[in-house]
Amino acid sequence: MSHMKPAYLRVKQFIQQHISTGEWRTGDVVPSEATLMQQFGISRMTVNRALSELSAEGLVKRVQGLGTFVAELHRISSNLTIRDIQEEVVERGHVHSARLLLSQEEKASAEVAHSLGLAAGDSVFHTTLVHLENGVPIQFEDRYVNPAVSPGYLDTNFINITPTRHLLKEAPLTEASYSIEACLPTAEQARYLDVSPQEACLVMARRTVSGRHVASVARLVYPGSRYSFAGKFQA
Amino acid sequence: MSHMKPAYLRVKQFIQQHISTGEWRTGDVVPSEATLMQQFGISRMTVNRALSELSAEGLVKRVQGLGTFVAELHRISSNLTIRDIQEEVVERGHVHSARLLLSQEEKASAEVAHSLGLAAGDSVFHTTLVHLENGVPIQFEDRYVNPAVSPGYLDTNFINITPTRHLLKEAPLTEASYSIEACLPTAEQARYLDVSPQEACLVMARRTVSGRHVASVARLVYPGSRYSFAGKFQA
DNA sequence: CAGTGGTCTAGACCACCGA
C-alpha cells in the first residue's frame, strides 16, 4: 500500500467527480459513511475525514441524523486577498516605484478618529503616495495610521518599503474589513494618476486591525481603465 | 465530560487566541502535537484535527519534520460569493423587482462566441434586465447564455426567477471567473439605472462554467453611488 | 538519531432524525 494516493483523497476525488460532472445534483444524497467504508475498504475515521473536508470546503452539507448532501453551489466563494501592491507588481514581472506626496502628523478629524478608534483631535499619521507600475501610475494611496501600533511610521522610507509592508511587519494583521467602490477621482487624484477627472476609478477602502488596536485606514484609488480585481471560483 | 465544548475546538481556540492577541507572531512555532496532547490530556488524533483545520483555514503552516508555525497573515482572504441579486435584496429585508428590457436569440459576435466557447455566428440567447431594490434601480444585467446548457432559457419569466437563479438550477455551477471593474455607464445603462452618464459605476464581469460547457457570460453594472462590495477578513 | 507531522485503524459513545 505504499506510494499510493491517501485514501481520504481518493474518497474526496470520487465525490468531487460525481458532483462536477453533474451526475449528482444539488440536494442529492451522498453515500453514507458506512457505505463508503465498505466501498473503499477503509475505516470510518478516514471516510469521515474526507466528508468533513468537503463540508468545510462548502461542496457538501452534512446533517446529523439525516445524511450528507450535495451543497448549493452558488455559495462557492473566491479568494480576494490583501496584497502589497509592490509584491503584486513584482510578481507580474514589472517594476514598482512610488512617489511620496505627503507624510505628516495631524490632529484627527472626527471621521478619521472614529475609524481608528481614537478621539477627535488625537494625533495620527497621514501619508499619501502614488504607486507606479513600469512608470505608469496605478494606485493613489491615502492612509491614516494609529501611532500606537507603529510609533516610528513616519521615519520609514516609503519608496522602498510600502506602508502596507511596513505595517504588516510592525503590527501583525488580525482582522480587516474592506469595501470596493467606484467613484470619480478628486482633482488631486486625477492629476497624480494621470487620468481625466471624468474617468471612473475603482476604490478599495480598507481598515486593518492588529490585536486590540485599529492599525490603519486606507483609501486605495485605481484608474478604472488600468486596473481591475479578478478572481476565480472553483468547485 | 458531557455538554462540554469539543476538545478539538478548545485546542483551536487556544491557538487562535494566542495568535490574535499578537502573543505568537508570524513565523513563531506553535506547540507540537505531542506537547498539546499532554497539555490538554487528549489523544493525538484530536490535536491533529485541530491543527489540520487551522492549517486548512490558513492560520498556521505545517511542515513535516519541522513543526507548526504561525502563518503569514497578509495572505488571509475573504469570501466574495456569487449571489443571486434577488436573494441578496430579500435578505436585506427589502423588495426585489425587475424589468425585462430584452430577451432574444442572436447570432454570436466574435467576442461573445469566444467567451462562450462557441463559433462566431452560432446561436446564443441574449437578455438584459434592470434589477430594483425597493423600486430603486441597482443593477443592469447584460447576459449571454449558451443554448446548450439551457435550451428553454428564453421561456423563463425573468421577473420572478432571475437569470442567475434559473441558470443555477438548470446548470449546476462548477467553475466561475470574474473581474471587478469601474467605468462610466453607456447611455442606455445610465437611463435605466437612473443615474447621470458621468457617474462612475461598479462592474462585475462574470463567466460561469457548468461541466464541459461555458454556461453564460454576464456584465452586471451597479451605480457607484448606491452599491459596493464589502467584506471582512478574520484571523 | 530523535522529533516532527501525515495517515490510518478498529473500535467506542453520543446526539440527532425519521418512522
Added chain:
DNA sequence: CGGTGGTCTAGACCACTGG
C-alpha cells in the same frame, strides 16, 4: 427503533527534517 453524522481514543507505520 435503526441509521445518520460528531467526536474521541490508543495505538500504529510512515516520510520528512535537523543535527
